[in-house]
Amino acid sequence: MVEPDRPRLVVILGPTAAGKTEVAMEAAIPLGAEIVAADSMTVYRGLERGTAKPSREDRMLAPHHLLDVVEPTATFSVARYQAMARKAIAAINRRGKLPLLVGGAGLYISAVVDYPDFPPLPPQPEVRERLTADAGREGTAALHGELARLAPDLAGAIHPNDRRRLLRALEIAGRDAGERRPPPNYHLLMFGLSRDRAELYRRIEARVDRMFAEGLLEEVAGLRAVGVRREHQSMQALGYREAMACLEGEYSRERAMYLVKRNTRRFAKRQMTWFRRDSRIEWLDMGELTPQSAGQHIRERVAACWGA
Numbered sequence: 001m002v003e004p005d006r007p008r009l010v011v012i013l014g015p016t017a018a019g020k021t022e023v024a025m026e027a028a029i030p031l032g033a034e035i036v037a038a039d040s041m042t043v044y045r046g047l048e049r050g051t052a053k054p055s056r057e058d059r060m061l062a063p064h065h066l067l068d069v070v071e072p073t074a075t076f077s078v079a080r081y082q083a084m085a086r087k088a089i090a091a092i093n094r095r096g097k098l099p100l101l102v103g104g105a106g107l108y109i110s111a112v113v114d115y116p117d118f119p120p121l122p123p124q125p126e127v128r129e130r131l132t133a134d135a136g137r138e139g140t141a142a143l144h145g146e147l148a149r150l151a152p153d154l155a156g157a158i159h160p161n162d163r164r165r166l167l168r169a170l171e172i173a174g175r176d177a178g179e180r181r182p183p184p185n186y187h188l189l190m191f192g193l194s195r196d197r198a199e200l201y202r203r204i205e206a207r208v209d210r211m212f213a214e215g216l217l218e219e220v221a222g223l224r225a226v227g228v229r230r231e232h233q234s235m236q237a238l239g240y241r242e243a244m245a246c247l248e249g250e251y252s253r254e255r256a257m258y259l260v261k262r263n264t265r266r267f268a269k270r271q272m273t274w275f276r277r278d279s280r281i282e283w284l285d286m287g288e289l290t291p292q293s294a295g296q297h298i299r300e301r302v303a304a305c306w307g308a
Helices: 020-031 056-061 078-094 106-113 125-138 140-150 152-156 163-173 197-213 216-225 240-247 253-275 291-306
Strands: 008-013 034-038 099-103 187-194 281-285
Touching: 008 020, 008 106, 008 291, 020 034, 020 056, 020 099, 020 291, 034 078, 034 106, 078 099, 078 106, 099 106, 106 253, 125 140, 125 163, 140 163, 187 291, 197 216, 197 253, 216 240, 240 253, 281 291
Parallel strands: 008 099, 008 187, 034 099, 187 281
Antiparallel strands: none
């Protein structure tokens, strides 16, 4: 049985289009659990078609947290997510409910369960200037190499060409570790959803077709009309950056769809590379399980560990 003063947390993770939402709902409803989203883009209001947010019906059946919490023109950091997610998880535990951390953002999940606190840290101009100069001389590979030295797990979750995230991660990772509080000591269960690669890619392509058919380009046009621009962080999301470029005449709808499918397949591969390194994860083969049977398995493991 779980220690009374030790917070519980169930994590359900996996690559995009693996079926996390369906499995999470099958686990959450019978358990009376609450879901905390682990996604870097569902935090934005107005991003619907391309982010696969839980439906209104799902949100009525199980409480959801960290959806639609910032405007699409805002910048949102891992540190801010970490603080908000831990606050939500703590509140759910205090209510005697079970929190489910659900998503595919490996860095966000690790920030919650593994990393010391990242308190709000203002940009450090002198550090940013030095790092930017290094990148100018040696390329972003130099930034990624430095981050790999300071925080290998963080480096593994950030693409070597993502200069903005690399700069911010280095500002945080370079701080004195003595200033940070240790991460919460969760009583933790982690489940990963896996699928055969060909099946996962088929699901990704079907999702992208549905995104465009349901109005992704129209949604992005509406966001542009209220001031959202290509350089905003929200428009770096898969699907949104390609849709924005399409609307700006860079390429056709057909080319945009092709690029979203290709880039999402590549992203899913990086997600699995990240997740496979974590030996705490119990993997559920969704080629052999239905969402119902996977949810039942999670419920049974929760009962075995912590009681009804």
